[in-house]
Amino acid sequence: MATSTVTNRIEKARKGVGVSGQGAPDQGRRKKKGISARAWTLLAFAFPSLFLLVLLNLYPVIYAGIQSVRDGDLIDPGNFVGLKNYTDVLTQPSFWAATRFTIIFTIVGVFGSWLIGLVLALLLRTKVPAGGLFKVLLLLPWVVPVVVSATSWNWLVATPQSPLPMLANALGLGNVLFLADPVLAQVTVCVFKVWVSFPFMMMMMASALAAVDVNVYEAAKMDGATNWQSFSHITMPMISRSTYISWILMTIFCVNDFPTIFLLTGGGPVDATTSLVVLSYRTVFQNFQTGPGVAIAFVMTLVLVIVSVVLYRQIRKVNIE
Amino acid sequence: MAAATLLAACSPSGGSGGGGGGGGGGTIKFWNMPWGNTEFNTLDEEITKAYKPEDGLGAATYQVIQWANFTQTFSSAVASNTGPAVSSGGGTQAFQFEAQGKIAYADDLLESWKESGLYDDFLPGLLDTMKVEKGYAAVPYNLDMRVLWYNTTLLEAAGISAPPTDWQGYMDACEALKKNNVYGYGTGAGAGAFTGTHALVSWMINNGGGLFDEDQKPNCVTPENIEAMDFVLEMVSKGYVDPASATYTSANVDSQWEARTFGMGYNTGGLANNVGGDVGGELAVMSPLKSPSGKQGALFFPNSIMMYTNTPSQEGSEAFLTYYYQNMTPLWTEGTGIGLPPLKSITETEEFQADPTNVKIITEWQPVARTWAAPGGDALFFDVTAVDGTPAMDTFSQSILGGNTDSKTALTALQSAIEGALA
Numbered sequence: 169m170a171t172s173t174v175t176n177r178i179e180k181a182r183k184g185v186g187v188s189g190q191g192a193p194d195q196g197r198r199k200k201k202g203i204s205a206r207a208w209t210l211l212a213f214a215f216p217s218l219f220l221l222v223l224l225n226l227y228p229v230i231y232a233g234i235q236s237v238r239d240g241d242l243i244d245p246g247n248f249v250g251l252k253n254y255t256d257v258l259t260q261p262s263f264w265a266a267t268r269f270t271i272i273f274t275i276v277g278v279f280g281s282w283l284i285g286l287v288l289a290l291l292l293r294t295k296v297p298a299g300g301l302f303k304v305l306l307l308l309p310w311v312v313p314v315v316v317s318a319t320s321w322n323w324l325v326a327t328p329q330s331p332l333p334m335l336a337n338a339l340g341l342g343n344v345l346f347l348a349d350p351v352l353a354q355v356t357v358c359v360f361k362v363w364v365s366f367p368f369m370m371m372m373m374a375s376a377l378a379a380v381d382v383n384v385y386e387a388a389k390m391d392g393a394t395n396w397q398s399f400s401h402i403t404m405p406m407i408s409r410s411t412y413i414s415w416i417l418m419t420i421f422c423v424n425d426f427p428t429i430f431l432l433t434g435g436g437p438v439d440a441t442t443s444l445v446v447l448s449y450r451t452v453f454q455n456f457q458t459g460p461g462v463a464i465a466f467v468m469t470l471v472l473v474i475v476s477v478v479l480y481r482q483i484r485k486v487n488i489e
Numbered sequence: 490m491a492a493a494t495l496l497a498a499c500s501p502s503g504g505s506g507g508g509g510g511g512g513g514g515g516t517i518k519f520w521n522m523p524w525g526n527t528e529f530n531t532l533d534e535e536i537t538k539a540y541k542p543e544d545g546l547g548a549a550t551y552q553v554i555q556w557a558n559f560t561q562t563f564s565s566a567v568a569s570n571t572g573p574a575v576s577s578g579g580g581t582q583a584f585q586f587e588a589q590g591k592i593a594y595a596d597d598l599l600e601s602w603k604e605s606g607l608y609d610d611f612l613p614g615l616l617d618t619m620k621v622e623k624g625y626a627a628v629p630y631n632l633d634m635r636v637l638w639y640n641t642t643l644l645e646a647a648g649i650s651a652p653p654t655d656w657q658g659y660m661d662a663c664e665a666l667k668k669n670n671v672y673g674y675g676t677g678a679g680a681g682a683f684t685g686t687h688a689l690v691s692w693m694i695n696n697g698g699g700l701f702d703e704d705q706k707p708n709c710v711t712p713e714n715i716e717a718m719d720f721v722l723e724m725v726s727k728g729y730v731d732p733a734s735a736t737y738t739s740a741n742v743d744s745q746w747e748a749r750t751f752g753m754g755y756n757t758g759g760l761a762n763n764v765g766g767d768v769g770g771e772l773a774v775m776s777p778l779k780s781p782s783g784k785q786g787a788l789f790f791p792n793s794i795m796m797y798t799n800t801p802s803q804e805g806s807e808a809f810l811t812y813y814y815q816n817m818t819p820l821w822t823e824g825t826g827i828g829l830p831p832l833k834s835i836t837e838t839e840e841f842q843a844d845p846t847n848v849k850i851i852t853e854w855q856p857v858a859r860t861w862a863a864p865g866g867d868a869l870f871f872d873v874t875a876v877d878g879t880p881a882m883d884t885f886s887q888s889i890l891g892g893n894t895d896s897k898t899a900l901t902a903l904q905s906a907i908e909g910a911l912a
Contacts, residue, residue, distance in 0.1 A: 261868060326736070326741050328731070328733065329744075330752070348735045431680065433680060435680075435880070436679060436883060436884070437679075439880075439884055440889060454878060454879050
């Protein structure tokens, strides 16, 4: 077969031309048609859902967008101030401090919970006695309402008489202030987030691992691959799609996470654990400044969309490969 | 959460007063908070439903509003004209809604009470706290006091025969308690624990200071306030304050009192009941301290009942409130756990007099207690919402209790934060 013929066929295939040479009809020559009765029927069926979707999602977002360019509060819509709320927010040190903590919280939350979830999913893939019981127990941090787990963690670390500070004291570490010291409070909140989130990651990874054909491992073993080589060259690539999806979801969960932080530290001490979502809440509901508070929420949403798009492109890349 | 904030911004705004809300068919919608134990709202509902209006006026309906997210509950209801005709609520709620034109002034109501004697039954100075430029924004309902408590057993064990009466005495008592591993200034300013902030402002007021001047403008960096915060910072540096206090919740604070690691400190008038058990019986309220400036005082919150412009009948709202105030005494005499009463006649009842702690608070603390408006005035106003449970105050309290600041720096930062919130 001549090279030019092969190239020609590949080119045709890229354009979607089939073996028969017909391919997809030329868009430019497609005959213009009106909307068919079937399309109208489908649209009519979809309308109630579409209407509710617009009403419950689009309208609030549009209204919030309007609020973000006004100087009102929860009752009074206030006056139009253009982009002042955005410029005010972006020039506030508190916003950047909250952004910094949000990034730390998200990175630790996503990758900490993913690592633990992956390790546990790999361990639970092997047959262990009472494996079902372990799975249920490991799911508890995710299943228990965060109000309950935050209260439990508060009991664990808040006062010098709490179990962990007493343990630290017994180990000669002195009076460790898990929540009162700004840096330790950040660490505690991040660890709490990892603890709450790893069961979700474990489930995601477990389902991804279940889809990997065991014959591939056997073939690799016969070729002399070590366990690490099997993990890095077979397991990781084959679960990468689920991994990216779980990262996207956990990034959204972490950036939007309000109760974990607010219930444990309230954003303190001295704003050390104030994330963007906590800052947004406090601005709207404690300072009654709707415009700047909603502006923070919009900036957050924009960043989240960008991060999600970048990760989603990675998923597409994985699919193509 | 971002979505929640976006959604929260969507409460319909504008449109003041008008009918439609406040209860259909002329009924007066009364919303009240869980001010006491579980018996409070049951009895309160009974009192409300026993209201027999005069001809042409509407009856009253009763609704309990939980404290969780109450600001959002009221804001969205009032903004959408589906709110109550009469309600209690947060300590500064009336002033917030008054600034939005949603409050029906109580001037006519209070005028009518002058004839019936109800007006003169209020404790001295209380009604003044509700007066704004255009009239009375609300009517005092119950008093939430900040007072100094001490554990009698722990003080005795530290060799202190009588509770301190001035700041130096307080510092000496702290030193004596420290020898027994007890913190002399028990407090907490963590998530939702606003009492820690209230205590700091109480020290300022005790020294003749406070947060607002005569023009109702924030004025935090004053000699009185600096001296008061220096006093607190000295206690922090000397180890009289639990180093974890900055992030203690109210439950943590109560647990420290219960564990007998707190020997003294500011708290609400209900601390002994909250702690309960043997320790609850050991707790007592001391007399107000005399500060270096020779003054006395502490912060207090005159919680109120307000009327809204969105009512089927203003006459109906006023008639119901008159009935309610004439018949609300059992809320205090039947041990429902509500804060201190606003009426002298209730404080004179046998049941109230049987509690020496409450009597001490009413006779010794109430007369010297001041509102957020101190030292400039007593009448509350809209801008105090910038200091009532706000991030600025949390940050200030946590920085002081953390001890890594000085008074002037912390107060200057607070001044800027309040001004920023009011801008």
